[in-house]
Every structure is written in structure tokens, then in C-alpha cells.
Amino acid sequence: MRGELNELQALFLKDFPFAYYIHCLAHRLELALISAAKEVCYVHQFFSKLTLIVIVVTVSPKCHDQLRVAQASNVANLIANDQIVTELCQGLMKTGKSFTYHLIDRLIRLVLTLPVLTVTIERSFSAMNIVKNRLRNKIEDEILTNCLLIYIEKIAERFDTDSIINEFYDIKNRWSQVEEKKNVHTKETSELVPAAKDRTFKAPENNAFGQSFRDYDIESERQKSVEEFYKLQHINQTYDFVKKMREHYKKLDKAEMSIWECCELLNEVVDDSDPDLDEPQIQHLLQTAEAIRKDYPNEDWLHLTALIHDLGKILHLPQFGELPQWAVVGDTFPVGCAFDEKNVHHKYFKKNPDSKNPAYNTKEGVYSKGCGLDNVLMSWGHDDYMYMVAKENGTTLPSPGLFIIRYHSFYPLHKEGAYTHLMSEEDFENLKWLHIFNKYDLYSKSKVLVDVEKVKPYYQSLIDKYFPAKLKW
Incomplete structure (x- = not known):
């Protein structure tokens, strides 16, 4: 919120005093970590020194090149570690231990998904920068919205409608949601509907005595x-x-x-x-x-x-x-x-x-x-x-x-x-x-x-x- 849009939150609150400002998930997590880190002396000292190191490295080309070489090796190690964590997560699910150690399973999933979540959010900002660049910095909101919709549609052209439907079709408990859509689309996908009906459990209307289930009021x-x-x-x-x-x-x-x-x-x-x-x-x-x-x-x-x-x-x-x-x-x-x-x-x-x-x-x-x-x-x-x-x-x-x-x-x-x-x-x-x-x-x-x-x-x-x-x- 810098430049011409400085204090944007204040401007919103001026016109809409009941508005509530919410950070995106990644930024909220980042703010929470920063707030918690300030309460821990050693963590605060670490990040203070880290900031100083970053300043020194960025002003020295030689230090910058040395850091890049070291970072390449570090990235390779991180990729290897990520594979280990992924295998651990898969192992917990296959053995059923994810139910016994559900908190550990949740933590591992957070570790695996957080980088993707952060990148996804930053990618959306990057997409906006393609449309609203420095030459078009004063573009009006309505035009910006229309341009972004066009850009999203351009990306969506890469995906085939049937492939999306089939993916949902293969997910358990979603047969009923997909069945109607598949009939509307291609003849090939509609042929899969009978299989869905066969595999979906449908509750009968009456019990073995011809009455409603768990009906304790019927006279008999x-x-x-x-x-x-x-x-x-x-x-x-x-x-x-x-x-x-x-x-x-x-x-x-x-x-x-x-x-x-x-x-x-x-x-x-x-x-x-x-x-x-x-x-x-x-x-x-x-x-x-x-x-x-x-x-x-x-x-x-x-x-x-x-x-x-x-x-x-x-x-x-x-x-x-x-x-x-x-x-x-x-x-x-x-x-x-x-x-x-x-x-x-x-x-x-x-x-x-x-x-x-x-x-x-x-x-x-x-x-x-x-x-x-x-x-x-x-x-x-x-x-x-x-x-x-x-x-x-x-x-x-x-x-x-x-x-x-x-x-x-x-x-x-x-x-x-x-x-x-x-x-x-x-x-x-x-x-x-x-x-x-x-x-x-x-x-x-x-x-x-x-x-x-x-x-x-x-x-x-x-x-x-x-x-x-x-x-x-």
C-alpha cells in the first residue's frame, strides 16, 4: 500500500466506517509469525542479524555470487527433504496412521501446501501486474475488472471441460453432483453415468416391513x-x-x-x-x-x-x-x-x-x-x-x-x-x-x-x- 494508494485502508474506512480489513491467508500467517517472533528474544536477534547480512550481501557483487552458489546447493537439499516429507505423508495415509496421529498429519500437510498457497497468491498479484503496469497505473476499477476477466478466460482455455468433469467424477461421494452435468455434455461421458448409479448407495424409502425407517409413531x-x-x-x-x-x-x-x-x-x-x-x-x-x-x-x-x-x-x-x-x-x-x-x-x-x-x-x-x-x-x-x-x-x-x-x-x-x-x-x-x-x-x-x-x-x-x-x- 505504497505510492499513490498510500493509506488505502484509511480511505476505505473514511467512506465505509463499518468495513473490516482482512489479510489473505499467507499474509495473515506471516504477520502472526512476525508478532510471535518479536516476543522471543533469540528469534528477534536472529532476524535482526539476518537483515544486516542481507544488506551487506546485496551491496557486494562478490558476496552476491557466492550466496547464489550456496543457495543452489541448499535448494537441491530442500527438494530432497520435500520428497521425504511427501513420502511420510503418503505413508501415514496408506497405513491409516493419519487418523491416529491426525495432528502430525495436519502439520505435514500444512508444510507441503503452504509454499504452493503462497506462490498461488503471489501469482495472482503477478497476473494483475501484467494488466495494470506502470503505463496503465491510473486505470479505472471497472476497466481493470473487465481486463482481468479476459485474462482469466485466456488461461482457462488450456483446460478441457470434460477433463474437469471426469476428475470430479472420480472423487468419492460426488456422483450425484456430476451425473447431471455429464448428461448435458458429451455422449461419451454420459455413458459413465450408469456406472455411477451402480456404485452410489441410495437409501430406500421403506424398511423391510414397508414402513419409514426409524418411525416410532406408526401403530403396529x-x-x-x-x-x-x-x-x-x-x-x-x-x-x-x-x-x-x-x-x-x-x-x-x-x-x-x-x-x-x-x-x-x-x-x-x-x-x-x-x-x-x-x-x-x-x-x-x-x-x-x-x-x-x-x-x-x-x-x-x-x-x-x-x-x-x-x-x-x-x-x-x-x-x-x-x-x-x-x-x-x-x-x-x-x-x-x-x-x-x-x-x-x-x-x-x-x-x-x-x-x-x-x-x-x-x-x-x-x-x-x-x-x-x-x-x-x-x-x-x-x-x-x-x-x-x-x-x-x-x-x-x-x-x-x-x-x-x-x-x-x-x-x-x-x-x-x-x-x-x-x-x-x-x-x-x-x-x-x-x-x-x-x-x-x-x-x-x-x-x-x-x-x-x-x-x-x-x-x-x-x-x-x-x-x-x-x-x-
């Missing part, structure tokens, strides 16, 4: 049993009950078996809280896993998470305590704080002893805002049990996988948006994956059964990858 015999289930659950799931169950089952002394053996046990379980399906649970697991596998072929941890997310329902079987259904299945919710009205059949919480305890009936209860869901006790059931089994047996599933296992029945959160005040930053990141998973968990239920023996070898390979051969339950 099954709906009556579902409501009775939630009545018992809401009355009996207390803070003390959950602590007692966690203390009892964390011993993991009920059985020792493999993941697949546990899957086969689920043939004996039918979920009374589910208004959408009455098939054996192993079919629901495979239906969910296969639907995700079709749309997310590279996320094998998500395939396995879908397969095992309901294994905790074995708590209903005699050898695992034969807990009543209200202590095994159904929507989950936090205990130790007020019961949110977005819980299904909320009216039955009035008979829960915790609702009369002053320590438990405030919004935060025994917790604090932003404490993180890891520090919150959830109503006891198959979600928390399976999460406990996976953690204690040393699974290598990434953080989003464990989050899905523990909170996939937490519908008041991921469907209604309740209890977000208890979430941490990591919880919000993992919630994105839970939203993806939930669509398949809820809408893949059908009467069309999966051939278990056909898909078993694939899922057994994933079990071997992420779990030990035998687990304690």
Missing part, C-alpha cells in the same frame, strides 16, 4: 414392543448401573474366541429395539459392510468396522450374562447429565432415578463443556462393550473406527445434534466418518441376504490385519 405390533423396550431402557439405565456394568465386563473373562466365531454367534440374536428388521444380526453386519465396501473400496478399516460394530450384542446370550435387551441394544445416550429431549420416547426418563438427582439433571451434569466423549459415560449396551473388547485386545483400527463402534447407536448426537457441548475437537473430526457410516448402517437393512461363505475369506483377511487371532470377551 412391532412398534408397541419397541416402545415397551425404550420404556424399560430409559427407566433402568442410570449412572450407577452403567458404572457397575463397566466394572463387571472390563474383566473380559466370559470367553476367548476369534472375531468370526463371534459373528456366527449373532445368528442367535434378534434386536427387539430395531423397528426396521427382524433378520439375524450377522446378515445386518454383512449387508452394511458390503454396501460400504462397494462405495469405499480402499477404506478396508471401514469395511471391518461395519462387520464388527454390533458384535457386542452377544451380551444377550446366556454365556455372556444374558442381559435384558434394554441393557444390550437400542439408542444410546450419556448418563450423569440431563436427558436431552431429542432422545426417542423421552417421556419415560421421568421415572429414571437420575432425573431426580440434582447432580445429574443439569446440562453438563458431572462433566464439563468440551470434555470429550471419551470422558463421558454412555448408557450400557453392545456399543460400549465392543469398544472395550477392541481396545483391551490391542486392535490397530484407526480412531474413527473405534469412534464408530462406540457411538453408532448414539442417534441423539449424530441424527439430532444433541450433546455436542460435550464433544472435543477430535470427536468432531471422527463424527464425519460416523455420518458416512450411519447411512449404510441404517438403510442397508433388507430381506436380500448376503452369501456368507462367499465373502468370508475377504473379511477374515481384514480380521487378521487389525486383530489378534483370539480375543478375550
Whole structure:
């Protein structure tokens, strides 16, 4: 802001007192670094001496040439280091460690993208200088805008429209956005649309009983049993009950078996809280896993998470305590704080002893805002049990996988948006994956059964990858 446009910010504020001045991202980062550096004595001294060195070098041609030679070697080293950092970033993603060490992954991405971002911004200023040079320094804003639009269009001629569409077409979760555009353009690209339809999961309108999914208001015999289930659950799931169950089952002394053996046990379980399906649970697991596998072929941890997310329902079987259904299945919710009205059949919480305890009936209860869901006790059931089994047996599933296992029945959160005040930053990141998973968990239920023996070898390979051969339950 020098020369004829000096104090441009002041001129704007004079005419528009409510205007807010914002630096571009690169400049804001630079200003933040400068401000922070001034507070550190050694850093401030370093840059002061560096400024002096730059002045000395620039006035001496000999020093300038020597610096150029040294800089050439330094640039080669930087390129080599950048390749190492790039390989590290790719390695974190391929191994799934980017979810475990998400802050390190974010830092590496910042290191890799910041130079590109800065160059992109400076390139835009360079483009403006081509149009508004010293000979045309007094060009009016309207003419300048029109000239820049023409210049941008000139650059855009290098790109083929179909290549842009195809690039978006190949990105997951964007099939619906691209499908209409591809029909408008060339005949060749429109032929790809059926493939997109095949690979995109579309939620059916009705469940296996011909009714809307998760509709708890329709009058039917099954709906009556579902409501009775939630009545018992809401009355009996207390803070003390959950602590007692966690203390009892964390011993993991009920059985020792493999993941697949546990899957086969689920043939004996039918979920009374589910208004959408009455098939054996192993079919629901495979239906969910296969639907995700079709749309997310590279996320094998998500395939396995879908397969095992309901294994905790074995708590209903005699050898695992034969807990009543209200202590095994159904929507989950936090205990130790007020019961949110977005819980299904909320009216039955009035008979829960915790609702009369002053320590438990405030919004935060025994917790604090932003404490993180890891520090919150959830109503006891198959979600928390399976999460406990996976953690204690040393699974290598990434953080989003464990989050899905523990909170996939937490519908008041991921469907209604309740209890977000208890979430941490990591919880919000993992919630994105839970939203993806939930669509398949809820809408893949059908009467069309999966051939278990056909898909078993694939899922057994994933079990071997992420779990030990035998687990304690």
C-alpha cells in the first residue's frame, strides 16, 4: 500500500466506517509469525542479524555470487527433504496412521501446501501486474475488472471441460453432483453415468416391513414392543448401573474366541429395539459392510468396522450374562447429565432415578463443556462393550473406527445434534466418518441376504490385519 494508494485502508474506512480489513491467508500467517517472533528474544536477534547480512550481501557483487552458489546447493537439499516429507505423508495415509496421529498429519500437510498457497497468491498479484503496469497505473476499477476477466478466460482455455468433469467424477461421494452435468455434455461421458448409479448407495424409502425407517409413531405390533423396550431402557439405565456394568465386563473373562466365531454367534440374536428388521444380526453386519465396501473400496478399516460394530450384542446370550435387551441394544445416550429431549420416547426418563438427582439433571451434569466423549459415560449396551473388547485386545483400527463402534447407536448426537457441548475437537473430526457410516448402517437393512461363505475369506483377511487371532470377551 505504497505510492499513490498510500493509506488505502484509511480511505476505505473514511467512506465505509463499518468495513473490516482482512489479510489473505499467507499474509495473515506471516504477520502472526512476525508478532510471535518479536516476543522471543533469540528469534528477534536472529532476524535482526539476518537483515544486516542481507544488506551487506546485496551491496557486494562478490558476496552476491557466492550466496547464489550456496543457495543452489541448499535448494537441491530442500527438494530432497520435500520428497521425504511427501513420502511420510503418503505413508501415514496408506497405513491409516493419519487418523491416529491426525495432528502430525495436519502439520505435514500444512508444510507441503503452504509454499504452493503462497506462490498461488503471489501469482495472482503477478497476473494483475501484467494488466495494470506502470503505463496503465491510473486505470479505472471497472476497466481493470473487465481486463482481468479476459485474462482469466485466456488461461482457462488450456483446460478441457470434460477433463474437469471426469476428475470430479472420480472423487468419492460426488456422483450425484456430476451425473447431471455429464448428461448435458458429451455422449461419451454420459455413458459413465450408469456406472455411477451402480456404485452410489441410495437409501430406500421403506424398511423391510414397508414402513419409514426409524418411525416410532406408526401403530403396529412391532412398534408397541419397541416402545415397551425404550420404556424399560430409559427407566433402568442410570449412572450407577452403567458404572457397575463397566466394572463387571472390563474383566473380559466370559470367553476367548476369534472375531468370526463371534459373528456366527449373532445368528442367535434378534434386536427387539430395531423397528426396521427382524433378520439375524450377522446378515445386518454383512449387508452394511458390503454396501460400504462397494462405495469405499480402499477404506478396508471401514469395511471391518461395519462387520464388527454390533458384535457386542452377544451380551444377550446366556454365556455372556444374558442381559435384558434394554441393557444390550437400542439408542444410546450419556448418563450423569440431563436427558436431552431429542432422545426417542423421552417421556419415560421421568421415572429414571437420575432425573431426580440434582447432580445429574443439569446440562453438563458431572462433566464439563468440551470434555470429550471419551470422558463421558454412555448408557450400557453392545456399543460400549465392543469398544472395550477392541481396545483391551490391542486392535490397530484407526480412531474413527473405534469412534464408530462406540457411538453408532448414539442417534441423539449424530441424527439430532444433541450433546455436542460435550464433544472435543477430535470427536468432531471422527463424527464425519460416523455420518458416512450411519447411512449404510441404517438403510442397508433388507430381506436380500448376503452369501456368507462367499465373502468370508475377504473379511477374515481384514480380521487378521487389525486383530489378534483370539480375543478375550
